[in-house]
Structure formats: C-alpha cells, structure tokens
Amino acid sequence: MKQILARFAAVRDQPYQRLERWKRDTGKKIVGCLPMYVPEELIHAAGMLPVIVLAGKEPISLADRHLQSNACELVRSAYDMGLKGRLDFLDGLVVPDICDQLRFVYGIWNLDHPYPLMHVLALPHRQDEAALEYQLRLLGRFKAALEELAGGEITPDALRHSIQVYNQGRAKLRKLYQLRRQKPGLLGAREVLDVVVAAMLMPKEEHNRWLDELLVEVEAAPTPPPAPGQVKLFLAGQPCDPPDADLLDIIEAEGAVVVDDDMYTGFRYFATEVAPDGDPLMALARHYLNLIPCATTHRRELFLRPGREGPEDYGQFIIRMAKESGADGVVIMLVLYCDPYGFECVPLDDKLTKVGIPHLLVETEPETGALGRLRTRLQAFIEMVREQKLA
Amino acid sequence: MAEYGKEPGKPVEELIVAGVDIGSTMTKVVIRNGRTMSTFIGPTGAEYRTLAHKVVEDALNQASLGFDDLAYVVATGYGRMSVPFADQQITEISCHARGVRSLLPTARTVIDIGGQDSKAIKLNEQGRVINFVMNDKCAAGSGRFLEVIAESLGLKLEELGELSLKGDTAIKISSICTVFAEQEVVGHIADGRRLEDVLAGLHDSLASRVYSMAERIKLEPDVVLTGGVAKNIGIRKAMERKLGYQVLLPPEPLLTGAIGAALLAKELVLKAIEQGQPLKKERRPLEAARFFE
Numbered sequence: 001m002k003q004i005l006a007r008f009a010a011v012r013d014q015p016y017q018r019l020e021r022w023k024r025d026t027g028k029k030i031v032g033c034l035p036m037y038v039p040e041e042l043i044h045a046a047g048m049l050p051v052i053v054l055a056g057k058e059p060i061s062l063a064d065r066h067l068q069s070n071a072c073e074l075v076r077s078a079y080d081m082g083l084k085g086r087l088d089f090l091d092g093l094v095v096p097d098i099c100d101q102l103r104f105v106y107g108i109w110n111l112d113h114p115y116p117l118m119h120v121l122a123l124p125h126r127q128d129e130a131a132l133e134y135q136l137r138l139l140g141r142f143k144a145a146l147e148e149l150a151g152g153e154i155t156p157d158a159l160r161h162s163i164q165v166y167n168q169g170r171a172k173l174r175k176l177y178q179l180r181r182q183k184p185g186l187l188g189a190r191e192v193l194d195v196v197v198a199a200m201l202m203p204k205e206e207h208n209r210w211l212d213e214l215l216v217e218v219e220a221a222p223t224p225p226p227a228p229g230q231v232k233l234f235l236a237g238q239p240c241d242p243p244d245a246d247l248l249d250i251i252e253a254e255g256a257v258v259v260d261d262d263m264y265t266g267f268r269y270f271a272t273e274v275a276p277d278g279d280p281l282m283a284l285a286r287h288y289l290n291l292i293p294c295a296t297t298h299r300r301e302l303f304l305r306p307g308r309e310g311p312e313d314y315g316q317f318i319i320r321m322a323k324e325s326g327a328d329g330v331v332i333m334l335v336l337y338c339d340p341y342g343f344e345c346v347p348l349d350d351k352l353t354k355v356g357i358p359h360l361l362v363e364t365e366p367e368t369g370a371l372g373r374l375r376t377r378l379q380a381f382i383e384m385v386r387e388q389k390l391a
Numbered sequence: 392m393a394e395y396g397k398e399p400g401k402p403v404e405e406l407i408v409a410g411v412d413i414g415s416t417m418t419k420v421v422i423r424n425g426r427t428m429s430t431f432i433g434p435t436g437a438e439y440r441t442l443a444h445k446v447v448e449d450a451l452n453q454a455s456l457g458f459d460d461l462a463y464v465v466a467t468g469y470g471r472m473s474v475p476f477a478d479q480q481i482t483e484i485s486c487h488a489r490g491v492r493s494l495l496p497t498a499r500t501v502i503d504i505g506g507q508d509s510k511a512i513k514l515n516e517q518g519r520v521i522n523f524v525m526n527d528k529c530a531a532g533s534g535r536f537l538e539v540i541a542e543s544l545g546l547k548l549e550e551l552g553e554l555s556l557k558g559d560t561a562i563k564i565s566s567i568c569t570v571f572a573e574q575e576v577v578g579h580i581a582d583g584r585r586l587e588d589v590l591a592g593l594h595d596s597l598a599s600r601v602y603s604m605a606e607r608i609k610l611e612p613d614v615v616l617t618g619g620v621a622k623n624i625g626i627r628k629a630m631e632r633k634l635g636y637q638v639l640l641p642p643e644p645l646l647t648g649a650i651g652a653a654l655l656a657k658e659l660v661l662k663a664i665e666q667g668q669p670l671k672k673e674r675r676p677l678e679a680a681r682f683f684e
Contacts, residue, residue, distance in 0.1 A: 358521075372506070376469075377525055380484035386521040387485075391519060 001217040005191045007210060008225070011198040015267035018049060018079035018202065020089045029149065032115075032308065035240040036079060036264050036294060037095045037123055039284045041274065043141055045162040046150040048091070052200035054265070055241050056081045066108055073365065074241040077087045082113050091261055092149055101338060107291045112389030124296045125290060134275040136167055136285040143281065159280040164374035169204050172211040176218065177267060181259050181325050183223040184232055189248035196265050197242055216248040229386045235261035236318050236348070236359075238292060239268065239341055243333050243364060246371060251331065254379045255386075261317060262324035263333075268292050293315070295340035313350030314344060322357055329358040329385040332377070336365035358385045371374045406660060407456065408463045410652025411477060412486065413443055413470030416506025416534060417619060419649040420450040432645055433668075435470065443474045444677045445647060463660045465652040469507065471522060471641040476677045481655055483648050484512055484523050490651030491615050492518030494641045499611040501648075502602060502638075504620035506534040511605030515539070522608045530569040532600035532622045540593060543573050544638040545601070555625035558591025563595065572596065590625065596627035615639045617647040 009108035011018060023030055029048040041075035043050035055077035063071075081087055093115050095106040103120070110118045122138055147153055173196065180187050195214070199207045233256045235243070242265035251258065261267055274287040295314075312320070318366065322330050330352060334345055345361060352359045360381040362374060412419040413435060420431040431450035436442065443466075451458060458476070463486050466477035467486040474480070483503070491498045492514065501512040508531045513522040526532050526635050530539070541548045562584055572593070579589045597620075602610075614634060620626055621644035631637055641647050 373525075373528075376482050376484070377523075377590060380482035380520075382522070382527075383482055383485045387519055388521070391517070 001221060002211060002213070004217065005187075005194065008194040008198040008214075008351075009191070011202055012194045015051075015196075015201040016086055016089065019049075022049070023089050023264075030089055031092040031094060031117065031146070031149070031315065032087060033094045034096060035074065035270070036191070036289060037096045038121055039139060039142070039288055040204075041159065041162040041166050041284060042097050042139065042146055042154065043094075044165065044248045045154045045159040047148045047152065047158075048146070048150055049057045049203060051088065051202075053078045053081075053093070054197065054200070056086065057081075057087075058084075066112070067105070070336055070337045071105070072101050075192065079105050080111055082109055088139050090115045092119065092146075094119045094121055096120075097122040097260070098294045099338075103336075106193075117145060119145050120274045124289065127293075131228050132285060132289055135281060139281055139285050139288075142324050142329050156280055157346075160276070161377065163274045163276060163280055163283065167273040167276065169199060169208050169211070170273050172208060172215060173270040174315075175215055176211065177260065179215070179218050180384070183218070183221070184259050185224045185226065185257040186218065186221055189235070189252055189261075191241055192247060192258075196269055199269065200265070229255060230261045230389075231256040231329065231382050231389065232325070232327045232384045233257070233331060233382075234259060234264070234318075234322040234325055234330045235263060236322075237332050237333035237341060238263045238335060238336070238364065240264050240266070242311060242337060244371075245353045245372065247333075247362070247364065250371065251378055251382075253383045254375070256382045259327050260321060262292070262321060267321075268386070293346040295338070313347075318348060319351060319355055319357065327357075329360070329381065329387050331381070332359055332361045333364050334361060336363055358388060402663075406462050406657060407460050408656035408660060409447065409450070409461050410486070410649040410656060411447060411464060411466045411471075411474055411524075412468040412483065412646075412649035412652055413466065413474065414483075414505050414648070415469045415617075417441070417645060418446050418470075419468075419646055420447055420592050421526070421646060421649040421653040422450055422454050422456065423653045424456070428650070429642065430643070430646055432648070444476060447476070447677060451549070457629060459557070461574065463552070463656040465656040466649050467652045469505075478656070479659065481652060484520060484525075486642075486648045486651035486655060487655050488512050488514055488518065488651065490647035490649075491617065491641065492651075493654055494647065495615050495639050497611065497613045498639065500605070500614040501647075502605050502614060502621075503530070503614050503618040504534060504616070504626070505618040506538075509533050509601050509604065509620075509634065511601075511608055511610070512684070513611070516579045526601075526604050526606055529569045531567060532597060532604065534618070536569045536572065536597055537623065539569055539573050540576055543577060544586070552594065552623035552625035552627075554587055554595040555590035557586070558587040558589075558593075560588055560590035561595050562588050562674065563596075564592045565588070569643050570679065588611075594623070594625035594629045595632075596620045598626055598633055600635060602630065602633045610634065612636055612637050615641065617641060617644045619645055628630055629680075643660065 031043045032053040040050035060080045062083040275283040399583040407424045410421045464477045465473035471480040630650045
C-alpha cells in the first residue's frame, strides 16, 4: 500500500516535470484550471489534458510586485509560478469567476504572461432554473473556445465518454473516503491529500488505474488498533487550495485521526457524479451548478444536493458530514485573506456550538512559521475533545 | 522507581509526582508529595532546552527527593517538548484549567497572560475545558509588551502596575503592536505627559487587547487571571473595569500551570493503577534535551 501511495505523493511533489514529459511524449495540449468548478470533462473531451493549478511550494518572489499583500495564497502562488515560467507548458488557462481574487488575477495574468487560450468562466451565483440556462450558455461558449484551441469539434459522444471517465474517478475516490471512515487511522490525512491532488494533476485514466490498485489494498488491510484516547476529526474549510500537509501531520501526531473532510482537494472534488444520460452539456451544467457552493456563492437557503431531500445550508452540511463520519470534533481551516469563507465561519461556529460539536478555527497562511504555536492550539483542542469524549 | 499501589510499594496516598511548566519567560516546577507541595520558579532563559533537568534537580533537592522518587512527570508550557525526562506532555490550556479547577472551583473563565502569549479558557461547571482562544501571533497582549515598555522607560517591571494606578487621565495607546506602542509611549513622555497617565493608558491598552480576544469565547464569571501578568495590579484593575466585576487571583498566578500538570500527573498514575496498566513503557533519565533526536 505504501508503494502505491508513494506514487501519488510523487505526483503531488513534482507535478510539472511529469506534465512536461507527458506533453512531449503525447504531443497533446494541456489546459490549466484554477479552482473550482471548471468542467474538466469538456477539456478532456477535446482531446486535451485538464490540470488544476494549485499553490506551489516555492517561496513567492515575483508576484508581490504586482499583487497587493492581502491576496490569498492560491492567487499569489499560482500567479508567481506563472511569472516564473513554471507553467509555460500550458496551452490555456481557465479562471472560474468565483471570487474577486480569481477574477482580478486573471486580468493581470492575461496582461503579463498569457497562454494561447485565456478564458474566464463566469459562473452563476444562484441555483435556479434561470441560472441553469445561463450556466448552459456559458459552457457552450467555453466549449467553443476549447474547440478552437483543440482544432476540432467536441462531439456529444466524446463528452459522454469523458463524463464516464470522470464519474468513475469520482466513484473510486468516494470509495476511498468511505474506507477511510470505516478504517480510521489506516490512511494518513497527508496520504489521502496526495491521492486527491494527484487526481488533479495527471491523466484521469491513469489515476483511475492507480486508484483501483490502491483500493484493493486498502480494502484488504486491517483497521489499525486505535491508539488510547484516539480522537476522530473532520476537516472543514480550505475550500480552494490544499492545506499545508505539515498541518495535517501535526493534527495526526497529536493522537487524532482525520476521518473525513470538506476540502476542494478532498470530498468537494468528487462529492457527486454527473448524470450519465440526456444531453451531456446540460448534464454538466446541472452538475457544476449544484456542487457544494463556494462561500462566495453560498445560497444559504438553497443549497440543494442531488439525492438529498430539501435544502441544506453550509452549517447543516458540515454537521451532517461530521456526524456521518463519526468525528468527535471539527477543525475549521480558514485560509488567510479568504474573506468569504471567513464570514462563513461565523454562522458555522454558531451552528456547531448549538449542536455541541467541539470545533477549532485555525487560520492557515503561507510560510506559517508559527506551526509550533499552532501545534499547542491543536494539541489543546485534541485534549479537550478527548476529555469531553471520556466524560 | 517506587511502585505505587503494589506490594511492597508505597501506598497511593504517598504518590510523588511533578509538574514542569516551561514558559517562554519563566520555568515553574511543582512537586506533589502526598498532600504537600513544593514549588520552584526560575527564569527560563535562552538555554531552557538544555536546562529543564537542572531546574527539576534544584526543586527535588529542595524537597529532599531524588528523581527516582517521582512516579510521573507531566511537562507543559511553551517548552514542554524540551523535557525529555517527562512521561507526558500536556498543553498549558489543559494544565491551567486543571490547576484553576482545584484552586478556584467557581471559575468559568481563565485568562492567562504569559510572557509571550495570552489565552482565555472557558470551563464548564465541572471545570472541564469547553472552549479556548489564544493570541499566539504577536507580543501585543502579553507580558513581553510590559517588559519592552519597562525597559525603554528605565522602570522595573514590578513597579509598572502600581504607577499606572496613580494616573488621572489614561492616555490612549494603540493596542495593535508592541513596537508601535513603545514609540507612542516614548513620544508621549517626550511631549511632557505625566508618566502615570501614560502608564494608565498602556495598561488599559493591554487589557483591551486581551479582553477583546477573550470575549470571543464569551466571558463568564468567575474570571480568574493567571500567568505572570496577573501579578500586575494595573492590568487587574483595567480588566475589572472592562468586565464590570472583580476577577479572582490564585495565591501564586505563575504556578497554576505547573500545579495543574502535577495534578494531571497524579490522575494519570491513579488511572493506570486502577486499570492495572503498566505506568510507562520506558523511563528516561533526568538529563538534558539532546538535539537531533
């Protein structure tokens, strides 16, 4: 199992060399997508490789010349990598119009360091029939732009096939998450993060094959005996960018295991599947419109989840997920300068308090340096949850 | 090592345990020998990584005990990871809560202002931690803030609080940043403002900073102040003005964490005996922390 996991980790560690090699070997095009909600299936159906552009690990050196200091880490880091030429293998960049930071970095990026295709994917901030029609038209425009870049038409059959490939990946990742809940402590939070992030950075078919291998081993592996006083935690937040894996290690080093999460580089990425029948573009529009919404788009009373009865808001969603996963507490990771999620934390805190779920808000920022101090807070939180659990 | 609760070991009542609280500024050791307690307080200094064992040795000598007499050692505080001879590390949040619970059982909130950080801990009726908040990002709202000002004004840290009470009109000082506050203080003095008024404003500023952080967990009486800064009467009075009621103070505010650590050590031993579990896997000698381990 460790060997397979190491392959995923290697992809997350060195994503771009691998992609450059892939491009040389296949002669195909690569389109980068900033988080979240870009329908990768359309890019795939055009015979190109979609990859998600996440924050890099390098210290930021060029982006600060152009961006204000309260831009979020994702925007600063991704743009910095762009300026450094690390992403020059990209044939296109798609920026979803979900928040001001992404919207505005697009304009600067387009000015300074454009790729052949620069596309803003405007997204509706509501979830109703009018929004669906709007979404469908936007996807049509996106499709046309991709067809121009690819030099060929995206046929309905090709799109249906791509949807199928991506749905398979989603189902496999959900299976992995299900096994993580069932076998707490078997997979480390860092390892699970590696697996999901790798899905964003490599061809889906290959990732799906690796997942098959992994799932066989995870299914066969016994649940490790729980450490005395083991505390199970649910991770909320970090909706765009992956968390610092060191932070996850600290959480788990203090006698807690992560049993589930709500991260973009986690459950959000594969929570639901695209309907396999009907018009594929319409199916995509409906799917992406109904995903777990970004905090900028929180339709508080209209958070409709397919397969769920009635609306559910973000707090109710987190409470349900935490309960279903058997978590004893919730760690909320707030990315510094993600104002929309910051505001979202207020009602979330309130709701979790009312139902008596212990929770800790952690502000995550680049080059934290204060991980030691964060460690005290996390450790104290875990001690508190453990004591409450025993009481 | 003596085996407690087992023949021919000593009775549980004579259990000897230690709590070691290595703060950023002061190191505190509490040794509980049955019902009696001996304590030791000394500066942490830059060498604390290698000196924790010396402090414990001194404390043991004072109590005429040897390291082998200790059934269990709990380390806490900022430097808790640098106590290789401890049997367990527990955060200062849990230890302060436990200490306060035994000293002042009516406490519902603990506000601890230490050398480098401040925290507020909410306790339920049983004295268990139900929420906490920490300022761990900068020196504003910590003892360091007062140290910096005392240094730049050539005053003793101990006299700041009393002096501040003699102020008539508190001069407003920014509570955001220690460095800026120091500049402000020096500026006001240069402008000929009364030292006492400046200090009154300064204490108000620190109390405001800590109060607004602590209020995030909804302060509830009784409020207990702990940590070195709790000894400053100016801060205590300023805090009481904000709260609108009196705060409680343990007999020695520096020691609550170490007392809590010793109490938790005792509980862990008793629990282990009750469950018939071996107390610990491996006992490490009383020695300095080694780097690279």
